[in-house]
Amino acid sequence: MDLAAHDQLFERLWSGEAAMEEWSAAVAGGFARSIGDDVIAIHTGYLFGNATAIRTAAGLVLIDTGSRETASQTLAILRDWDDAPVHTVIYTHGHIDHTWGARLLDAEADARGVARPHIIAHRNVLRRFARYDATAELNSLVMGRQFNQPGYTFPGAHRRPDQIYDDALGLAIGGRRLELTHGRGETDDATFVWLPDRRLLISGDFVIWVFPNAGNPRKVQRYAPDWAAALRRMQALEPAVLVPGHGPVIMGAPRVGQVLDDGAAVLESLCEQTLALMNAGRSLNDILHAVAAPREFLAKPYLLAKYDDPEFVVRHIWHLYAGWFDGNPAHLKPAPAGALAGEIAALAGGTARLARRAELLAETGQTRLAAHLIELAAAASPEDTAVQATRAAIYARCMAAETSLIGRAIFATYQREAAARASPSPAGVDGGASGPISRLR
Ligand SMILES: [Zn+2]
Structure with missing residues (x-):
């Protein structure tokens, strides 16, 4: 598939005429989507996290590294494009479909006799990996159920970052400036990356071409209000290009602005509705049956509730503000x-x-x-x-x-x-x- 064919498919996705499965099949095997001369987004399928590669005078900067299933494909695409050493890796968050490929980069550097990439992430990625080590069997069980794959094994030996930051971090690497900002959304360890001279935003999983995965029933706390706030911060940057965590790159300030605005607005709506009822003293069960995501958002091709369910998001909002007790006294000591x-x-x-x-x-x-x-x-x-x-x-x-x-x-x-x-x-x-x-x- 060449870029023109890819962009035609994108137009059909954007209009709702094509489903994401079609795009995913088209990029399976690996696709480098060029963004100017010195940046590519690497796609290996919708279900696997994107990676973004940036050429600098000091070497390559890679934002995310690919899934266990497709990281070798991600690396092959990268090497087709540029053979320079990977100088820096940024994890947008600690989920394994974004971090797993780091071990391949280490192995490649060792084989070449060059320095391993310097890996940067938010501080909470370290806490996440410590939690993963403590809950390996639970994670295998939960993931197997979430994806309906009995026997699923959660990987161990997560490649730790070499450098962590808290709120924001500015980097100048080989003549290129990158600004990292922390936010909470699907996870508490998320980073979005901004290249000001290119007006390029790499959002990580704050944008995933599906309804925000802020409700997942078997996962630790997720952060719908913070997610909306992070999208608003990204929107204020007025990006010209958006590389999402999953799915195709979005080109042009109007479309990028629309995706960020709609994503924030639907989460804000769920949060406002839920909090109003919580403040009125209603039970969780009442709220689950009273709150709904506005239909006009759910019809957008990038907000379809095909993966997570807005009803599950309401539960995580409740839990974020009110803990586990659901307001039914029979459930206090069942x-x-x-x-x-x-x-x-x-x-x-x-x-x-x-x-x-x-x-x-x-x-x-x-x-x-x-x-x-x-x-x-x-x-x-x-x-x-x-x-x-x-x-x-x-x-x-x-x-x-x-x-x-x-x-x-x-x-x-x-x-x-x-x-x-x-x-x-x-x-x-x-x-x-x-x-x-x-x-x-
Ligand atoms: Zn992801």
């Missing part, structure tokens, strides 16, 4: 799940009746209610294979009703578990269809 389920099943006239009602609700599209009732039935009679079969069927319906990849993958995990318990056999465990593969974090 009974064991089996004991509660036993009481309800007895009142309902038995587990089978609960399961049947759950099935009927699911058949009429009331999958939220159905999930509550079938979990009660399963908790009341954990060995009942018929209940598990109904449970598997209900989670299949929940999956079908779900637009977000993360929501679908989590339901898929429990659908598979229920199917295995419905017909206990070695083939049942972790068998079945595997879902879409993604590497966004």
Whole structure:
């Protein structure tokens, strides 16, 4: 694919005519998108973090390094373009789809007998890597469920930065000026990079061509209000070019401004709605059913709720301001799940009746209610294979009703578990269809 073909595809993406999957397939195998003479964005697919390479008189500056799956491709594209040593690497944040390739750069430098790249990141990247070391098994489990890939193994031995900063850092490398600014959004360790002489913004995962991933159910705290604030700071720079963390480069101040403005506005809306209800003393459950992202934003090709779900973002906003208690006093000191389920099943006239009602609700599209009732039935009679079969069927319906990849993958995990318990056999465990593969974090 040449640049003209790429840009034609971009226009179709921008208008909503083409889906991101088409772009992702077009750049699979690696694509260098030139931005003037001395900068390229390296794409290896939507699901894998972009890298940006900048030529300087001192050597190359690389912003992000590629995913475990595609880092060698990223390096090959870089070397096609320029063979100079990598002088400096900047991590936009510590997620492994952006940092993993650093080990390849170290190995390359060692093989050439030149200095390893000097790696710079926000201070919290070090804290993140320490946390990763402490929770390796948990991360494997969570990621396997988030992406519906049983057996997923989270990598270890994260390449630490050589230099950290706190709020902002100005760099002059080989005659080129770079300004690093810290913000919180998807993570607490994020950096966006600004090249003032080129009006070039490298946003990291503050911009990812999908609804902001600020709600992820199994991840540590995310920061919707800070994310919006960071987008506003970027907007104030009036960039002419934006290299996002994932997806294609956006050219031209009007379009860049629009993407930054819309991303900030939809997060601000969710935060304002949620906080107003929190200040009015409403419970989390009330708020989840009262707050919604404005539809006009969700229709934008760069804000589709295909990955995260705005409802999950509301939960992280609640948690950011109010901790874990959801405002339901029964949840403060809950009974064991089996004991509660036993009481309800007895009142309902038995587990089978609960399961049947759950099935009927699911058949009429009331999958939220159905999930509550079938979990009660399963908790009341954990060995009942018929209940598990109904449970598997209900989670299949929940999956079908779900637009977000993360929501679908989590339901898929429990659908598979229920199917295995419905017909206990070695083939049942972790068998079945595997879902879409993604590497966004
Ligand atoms: Zn990413």
